[in-house]
Amino acid sequence: MPRDGTLPARGPRALDLLNFFVADVQTGFGPFVAVYLTAHKWTQVQIGFALTAGTIVGMLAQIPAGALVDATPNKRAAASGALIGVIIAALLLAVRPTQLPVILAQMLHAFASCVLTPAIAAISLHLVGHSALGERLGRNARFASIGNGLAAAVMGATGAWLSSRAVFLLTAALCLPALIALAGIGRGPHSRRQTNARAMDWPGLRKLLSDRRLLVFGICVALYHLSNAAMLPLAGAEVTMRAGSYANIIIAGCILVPQGVVALLSPWVGRASAQIGRRPLMLLGWAALPARGLLLAVLPGPWLLVAGQAVSGISAAVFGVMLPLLAADITRGSSHFNLCMGLLGLAMYVGAALSTALGGWIADTVSLPVAFCALAAVGLAGTTVVWTMMPETRGASV
Amino acid sequence: MRAAHRGTVTAVVALLLSAAGNAPPSNVQRVPPEQALAILGHTVTGPDGKTIGRLVDVLVGDDGEPQAAVIDFGGFMGVGSRKIAVQWSTLHFAPANTKQPITLDLSQDQIKAAPEYKDPAKPAPVVMTPTTTSQ
Numbered sequence: 001m002p003r004d005g006t007l008p009a010r011g012p013r014a015l016d017l018l019n020f021f022v023a024d025v026q027t028g029f030g031p032f033v034a035v036y037l038t039a040h041k042w043t044q045v046q047i048g049f050a051l052t053a054g055t056i057v058g059m060l061a062q063i064p065a066g067a068l069v070d071a072t073p074n075k076r077a078a079a080s081g082a083l084i085g086v087i088i089a090a091l092l093l094a095v096r097p098t099q100l101p102v103i104l105a106q107m108l109h110a111f112a113s114c115v116l117t118p119a120i121a122a123i124s125l126h127l128v129g130h131s132a133l134g135e136r137l138g139r140n141a142r143f144a145s146i147g148n149g150l151a152a153a154v155m156g157a158t159g160a161w162l163s164s165r166a167v168f169l170l171t172a173a174l175c176l177p178a179l180i181a182l183a184g185i186g187r188g189p190h191s192r193r194q195t196n197a198r199a200m201d202w203p204g205l206r207k208l209l210s211d212r213r214l215l216v217f218g219i220c221v222a223l224y225h226l227s228n229a230a231m232l233p234l235a236g237a238e239v240t241m242r243a244g245s246y247a248n249i250i251i252a253g254c255i256l257v258p259q260g261v262v263a264l265l266s267p268w269v270g271r272a273s274a275q276i277g278r279r280p281l282m283l284l285g286w287a288a289l290p291a292r293g294l295l296l297a298v299l300p301g302p303w304l305l306v307a308g309q310a311v312s313g314i315s316a317a318v319f320g321v322m323l324p325l326l327a328a329d330i331t332r333g334s335s336h337f338n339l340c341m342g343l344l345g346l347a348m349y350v351g352a353a354l355s356t357a358l359g360g361w362i363a364d365t366v367s368l369p370v371a372f373c374a375l376a377a378v379g380l381a382g383t384t385v386v387w388t389m390m391p392e393t394r395g396a397s398v
Numbered sequence: 399m400r401a402a403h404r405g406t407v408t409a410v411v412a413l414l415l416s417a418a419g420n421a422p423p424s425n426v427q428r429v430p431p432e433q434a435l436a437i438l439g440h441t442v443t444g445p446d447g448k449t450i451g452r453l454v455d456v457l458v459g460d461d462g463e464p465q466a467a468v469i470d471f472g473g474f475m476g477v478g479s480r481k482i483a484v485q486w487s488t489l490h491f492a493p494a495n496t497k498q499p500i501t502l503d504l505s506q507d508q509i510k511a512a513p514e515y516k517d518p519a520k521p522a523p524v525v526m527t528p529t530t531t532s533q
Contacts, residue, residue, distance in 0.1 A: 031476025038452050038470060041439040156475050236478020237514070240471070244507040245448070251474040364516070 011127055012136075014184035015120075016143045018079075021178035022116060023147030025086055028155055028171040029109050031233075033093070036164040040097040050099075054106030058114060059349045065114035066342020069122060070335060079119040079182055085112035087175045094168035118341035121324035123185060125337065130395060131274070133328055134321065138270020141320035142263045149259030156252060201335060208336050216389045217326050218347040220286065223382030224319060225351030227289045227375045230359025231312065235296050235305050238368055243302040250302050254309040261313020262320065269321045277394045278322060278329070279386070285318025286383040293376025297369040323348075329393035435493035435500075442469055442489070443498040444505050453500060457483065457522060466524045468515050471506065483515040483524045503527060 037047045072078040085108050092105035120140070128136045151174075155167045208214065235254060240247045273281055288311050295308035327340040355375070362371035437453050444450045451471025459465045464486040473479030488503040502509075504525060513523040 027475075031473075033476070035473075035476045035479070038439050038454055041436065043438070044454060152475055159475065233477060236473060237480055238478075240473060240478045240480050241511055244510045245505075247472050247478065247510070248474045251472075251478040255474065255477060 010184055011186050012139075014181045014186070015124060015127060015136075016139060017181035018120065018123075018178060018185065019140045019143040020147035021174055021181055022083075022120065023144040024151035024174045025083075025090075025171055025178060026113070027148055027151035028090065028167045032155070032159065032164075032167065033106070035159070036093070036167070037097060037102065039164050042097075046099065050102050050106050053103045054110045055349075055353060057107040058110035059346060059353070061111045061114040062342040062346040062349065063339065064342075065111060066118050066339040066345070069115055069118050069338035075119045075122045075126070076182055076185065078115055079123065080179060082112040082115040082119065083175050083179050083182065085109070086116070087172045090168045090172035090175070094165050094172065097165075114342065114345065117345065118338040121327070121341055122338055124324070125328055127185070130328060130332060134270045134273035134325055135267070136270065137321045137325055138267040138273075140324075141266035141270070141317060144320070145259040145262035145266065145316070149256045149263070152255050152259070153252070204334050204336060205339075208331065208334060208340060211330055213326075213391055213393055214330050214340065214343065216385065216391070217330070217393075218344060220282070220382055220385050220390060221323065221344050222347040222351035223378055223385060224286060224289065224315070225348050226355045226358070227293065227379035227382060228312070228315065229352035229355035231293065231296060231372070231375055232309070233356060234359050234363055234368060234371060235309065239302045239305060247302070250306060253306040257306055257310045258313035258316055261310055262317045265314065265317035266321055269317050273321060273325060273394070277392050278326060279390060279392045281318050282322055282386045282390060283383065285315045285322065286379065286386050288312070288314040288318075289379025289382065290376040293372045293379055297372035297376065326393055329395065332395060432494040432496075435491060437491070437500060440500055442471075442500045442502050444502055446505060447498070448506075450502055450506050450509075451479075453489075454481065455518075456486075457524075466522060468522075469502070469509070471509070480510075481515045482509050482512045483522045484509065485524055485526045488525070488527050 034047050034051065037050065042050075069075065069078050089105040089109035089112065092101045092108075096102070121137075124136050124140055125133055155170065158170060159167050232254060236251045239250045239254065243250050269281055269285075292308055292311040292315070295311060296305060299305060299308050323344055324341065327337060327344055331337045331340045355378075359371050359375055362374050437456075440453050442450050442453050451469045453467050454470045455468035456464050457466040457468070466483040466486055467489055468481055468483050470479055470481050484502065484504060490501045490503070492499050492501070504527070508528075509525050512525045515522055
């Protein structure tokens with residue numbers, strides 16, 4: 001089992017930076033694309049179409065991309081290729097905001113993300129091994145959330161005062177330090193001796209797909225995102241409705257404050273997952289969802305919504321560590337870690353996509369507090385599944 | 399072969415010449431941007447001179463006259479933005495003013511609580527000027 005000692009000391013530091021810069025890069029994609037395209041005279045229908053193209057590719061590519069990363073001997077090469085894909089996507093968006101290039105960019109970015117996320121988790125796993133993975137993932141999540149928060153602040157300012165195009169140029173530029181950090185991780189065993197899948201490993205695949213832990217955790221992941229994904233957009237629209245001209249500052253707070261909580265909390269989550277096991281932490285993270293939903297439903301006044309949002313940092317810290325950690329637990333000794341990440345990524349995507357539809361629909365037809373309560377109820381259902389059905393997955397040899 | 403080539407070259411040159419010459423067909427008139435502004439996606443300024451949002455759609459009636467404009471406003475990095483429809487007469491256009499060609503009589507505080515404009519197939523909630531609503 002490769003340990004820290006066998007690797008150049010700069011490996012872990014470089015992985016910190018990789019997580020930081022990759023999170024930076026991912027910030028510009030997402031809801032901001034709609035703002036950018038609106039500024040370039042796109043109609044609402046065209047924007048919806050381009051975003052949907054990205055979502056569909058993101059969904060369809062999860063599993064094949066995971067299998068592809070499993071089959072790639074060198075995970076660093078896979079991650080580098082994905083980052084180059086992100087550079088091309090960002091440049092396409094910046095330089096040619098017209099129909100075909102934008103749709104291509106959205107699809108390319110979605111596919112690259114499906115490769116990048118499991119590849120970074122796989123590099124982490126092979127840098128530190130199963131026994132130290134929790135702590136490592138805690139560090140990954142800390143640096144990713146710092147990167148996310150800083151990038152949101154900087155890109156928000158760039159978009160407001162410079163131009164929305166500059167945001168994507170900045171995104172493309174930030175891929176370069178990410179690539180340098182990736183190279184800086186060094187040639188550890190992670191670059192060759194990996195969880196390589198043989199071309200057709202049917203018994204292994206059958207074992208993975210029939211693993212009850214994966215099924216239950218997949219349901220937990222889907223319920224998490226079904227509860228979580230719509231809360232911020234709904235809260236944001238509520239803030240804009242109530243707070244008027246300073247609403248964007250409060251919404252920025254709603255985005256940045258949870259990132260701060262994740263940065264503070266996730267290293268502890270990582271360490272604790274090795275000491276007390278995964279289950280208690282999962283309960284904490286999943287139970288924070290209904291708590292937040294109820295807070296958002298009852299808290300009066302836009303400023304207090306930021307406090308409600310802070311609670312989401314607890315769930316996000318737990319989720320960010322648990323998803324790759326449990327994928328590693330479940331696939332321990334097999335060669336399908338990245339495929340498992342892809343399956344869980346799909347569960348996440350489906351949950352998130354349905355969440356915005358469900359939350360938006362309830363908010364429109366009934367009322368916003370009821371929508372928050374419904375999302376809280378989904379979170380409670382997820383917590384119940386964790387409580388009653390999710391087994392402890394921490395290995396015996398810890 | 400060669401003759402055919404020469405023919406093509408002549409045609410291309412003729413095309414370029416006609417494009418370069420300022421002789422458009424008689425039914426084409428050139429309208430400069432300071433006389434007619436492309437408004438879709440353009441920023442809209444409030445009474446206090448601050449940017450409110452972007453004009454994203456126009457609702458037009460039987461007579462071809464615009465009735466309302468849809469404005470996308472608020473939010474941070476695309477999170478929390480809302481679309482509302484405002485009465486067309488609340489908007490003023492000054493294509494020659496390159497800094498603030500579109501201004502709205504309503505402030506962000508006056509439009510923030512309006513119901514969101516979502517479905518083009520349903521009746522649009524249009525924010526009126528304070529004088530028309532009091533009638």
